[in-house]
Amino acid sequence: MQPDSSWQPLPSEPEALDEVRAWSLLRAVARQRRAEPRRAPRLSLALGADGEAQLTSSETCCLLVDADTGEFELRRPAPGGIARLFELYLPVCLGQARPSFVFAHIGQSLDGQIATSTGESQYVTGPENIRHLHRLRALCDAVVVGASTVESDDPQLTTRLVPGENPVRVVIDPALRLSEERKLFRDAAATTLVVCGAAARRGRDRHGQAELVALDSSTHELSPAAVVEALSRRGLRALFIEGGGVTVSRFLHARALDRLHLTVSPVFLGQGRPGIVLPAIGELTSALRPSARRFSLGEDVLFDCAL
Ligand SMILES: NC(=O)c1ccc[n+]([C@@H]2O[C@H](COP(=O)([O-])OP(=O)(O)OC[C@H]3O[C@@H](n4cnc5c(N)ncnc54)[C@H](OP(=O)(O)O)[C@@H]3O)[C@@H](O)[C@H]2O)c1
Known part of the structure; x- marks a missing residue:
């Protein structure tokens, strides 16, 4: 059978984010906020070949974060549960500033x-x-x-x-x-x-x-x-x-x-x-309701x- 000359390889798929990569990105956000608390709030991060995350230009990034609002965008396929990791840990990472x-x-x-x-x-x-x-x-x-x-x-x-x-x-x-x-x-x-x-x-x-x-x-x-x-x-x-x-x-x-x-x-x-044990309150309106x-x-x- 002759090969089909019109066949082209698919452009390589961006690698999906797994838990290890997601954690590397989150740690990089925490490190950045600690090191440069006053830097512009919009952060873009990418993963290097060694799996370590770092700040990058927004075109090549796999994570965009607004440090003021905590909103984020994942620019890689992220299987179920990965976005939840960012939702859970980003407030703790961003608090480091x-x-x-x-x-x-x-x-x-x-x-x-x-x-x-x-x-x-x-x-x-x-x-x-x-x-x-x-x-x-x-x-x-x-x-x-x-x-x-x-x-x-x-x-x-x-x-x-x-x-x-x-x-x-x-x-x-x-x-x-x-x-x-x-x-x-x-x-x-x-x-x-x-x-x-x-x-x-x-x-x-x-x-x-x-x-x-x-x-x-x-x-x-x-x-x-x-x-x-x-x-x-x-x-x-x-x-x-x-x-x-x-x-x-x-x-x-x-x-x-x-x-x-x-x-x-x-x-x-x-x-x-x-x-948690707190002093008694009499009225429900005095309850701490975070x-x-x-x-x-x-x-x-x-x-x-x-x-
Ligand atoms: N499930 C969990 O999340 C979790 C987490 C950690 C521990 N544990 C378990 O919880 C138990 C221990 O907890 P616990 O609530 O009994 O005690 P704790 O919080 O571990 O220790 C309380 C003691 O620490 C000292 N202390 C803490 N804050 C203080 C302050 N502001 N000023 C002065 N002293 C302060 C006091 O020592 P003095 O007594 O000398 O005054 C106090 O009695 C253990 O069984 C452990 O295995 C469970």
């Missing part, structure tokens, strides 16, 4: 608990949400947890499930009650800071290998705004408050959060460790609350 940007996450049961009565919480939510947590860690300068989370979980707080740098790890331990043997204070995975009250410091600069950040406070409870300010003085502007419920609730109550991701998993834990968007993460539902 602010002098201080604080976001939190809580993963809870249908009955509002984040752990069982013995403190077991690994894992209340499903694998998609755990991956989501690692992505949020990769989008912050510092991940902040309360002392009880370190006591119960002995966590590493790294980004090991996704591409991205480990953030600085911060533990709020006002009276320095945690053992210096906890992993965070011993391993070299990332810098660790311990925020404590000035009285607990007793002339020391370190807790294990972690550095102490002592805050003057007339009370055992430290003001979330003072924590944010102390970290910001160290160049840590994008803060991810990862838990537990007590710590996130204090930040929320003090109006020190810009966004809260609250993931609900279809499980009942019975009375355990509660998620604008919220909903996302499916496997079996779980994530509420992204703008505060």
